[in-house]
Amino acid sequence: RKKMKYLTLLLTAIMATGPAFAEGPKQVTTYGIHLYFNEKEFVDVMTLEKTASGELSGSMHVPDDFDGELTNLKLDHQNLVFDLLVPKNSSRPQDLVFHYEGRFFDASKKQLIGFVTIKDGSDFVASFVGFQRN
Numbered sequence: 001r002k003k004m005k006y007l008t009l010l011l012t013a014i015m016a017t018g019p020a021f022a023e024g025p026k027q028v029t030t031y032g033i034h035l036y037f038n039e040k041e042f043v044d045v046m047t048l049e050k051t052a053s054g055e056l057s058g059s060m061h062v063p064d065d066f067d068g069e070l071t072n073l074k075l076d077h078q079n080l081v082f083d084l085l086v087p088k089n090s091s092r093p094q095d096l097v098f099h100y101e102g103r104f105f106d107a108s109k110k111q112l113i114g115f116v117t118i119k120d121g122s123d124f125v126a127s128f129v130g131f132q133r134n
Helices: 002-021
Strands: 027-036 041-050 056-062 066-075 079-086 096-104 111-118 124-133
Touching: 041 066, 056 079, 096 124
Parallel strands: none
Antiparallel strands: 027 041, 027 124, 041 056, 056 066, 066 079, 079 096, 096 111, 111 124
16 A cells, blocks of 8 residues: 555656656647739748757648648848748649748847748749748
8 A cells, every 4th residue: 555655656657757858848829921923912821940959840821722831941139031832722733842931120030021932943923021920
C-alpha cells in the first residue's frame, strides 16, 4: 500500500513536471497579408510560430482556396522570406511556388511590405502589406 502511494505520487510528479522539460511555450504571431495582384485587394492570414528553442515555422490561410505551410522560411530583424506552394485549381492550371520577400517597418515587426514572385523566376505575382493581428 505504501509502495502504491509512493508510485502514484512519483507518477503525478513526473506528469506535472514532464512538459517543463520538453518544449517551452511557442510564440505565435498572426498577420493579415493584404495582397494586390492588381488594384484589387485579397487578404490572407499568415501565422508564424517560434518555439522556445528558436525553431521557426509558419502557415498561410488563403480564404476559399487553400491552407499551406511556409517553406524555406527565413526571418531576421528586418526581413522575412519564404516560399508557399499554391496548388492548382480551376483558375490555376498547375501548381505554383510563390516566393515572398518582405521587409519590416521597424523592430516591433508589426508591419511589413513586400513582393511575391514565381519561385526560381522573376515573374511578378503581387505586392503585399502585412499587419500584425492581436
